[in-house]
Amino acid sequence: MINSVTTLDKSIPALILVSTSPYRQELMQQARLKFQAVPPRFEETHIHDGDPAALALALARGKVMSVAADFPNAILIGSDQIVWFENRILTKPGTPERALAELKSLRGHTHEFYMGLFLWHTGLSASQESVVKGTAKLRADLTEEELRRYIAIDHPVNCAGSAKIEGAGLLLFERLDCEDWTAIIGLPMMQLTTALRRWGYPIYEET
DSSP states (O other): OOOOSTTSOTTSOEEEEEOOOHHHHHHHHHTTOOOEEEOOOOOOOOOOSSOHHHHHHHHHHHHHHTTGGGOSSEEEEEEEEEEEETTEEOOOOOSHHHHHHHHHHHBTOEEEEEEEEEEEETTTTEEEEEEEEEEEEEOTTOOHHHHHHHHHHHOOTTSTTSOOTTTGGGGGEEEEEESSTHHHHTOOHHHHHHHHHHTTOOSSOOO
């Protein structure tokens, strides 16, 4: 269930998460932030010029600005993750077969991910943006049978990189390096908190 923004003090801008991702919504709920989730009206494109960080940020910005006109006094939050391996983007596999092929290609190799975060304060007409980078390495000794069993457990067909670290997919990794681990899940909460505090937004609302 998505938290309502109606209980916020009227002088405080509403928090709007521009996303349909249940993982991002869950992170916001765990932090006890009152927010409303809305879908972006934005057609994503993964055409790139070899700069995955810039693409992640552009996608996050596009999502937010696609609905900005709907909210006169709000802080809109958008994020997007690019998983990068051998100079290409790893998109959502869509099928178990493609997930298996992707995981097999990643065994023993390091790949990168870039999380773009973009905030737009409609009352101030001001923005903040940042990119969190991380690296990950899958275990080299994973067997095809183990990968098949994992896919049957987590069914990661809607997950770029084909591994859900918030689930059984965590066991696939030999190493994960990131300054903000929540970025791997989909929303860098430490970066988000820093941005909200710059605008004076209360992290813990009085009850």
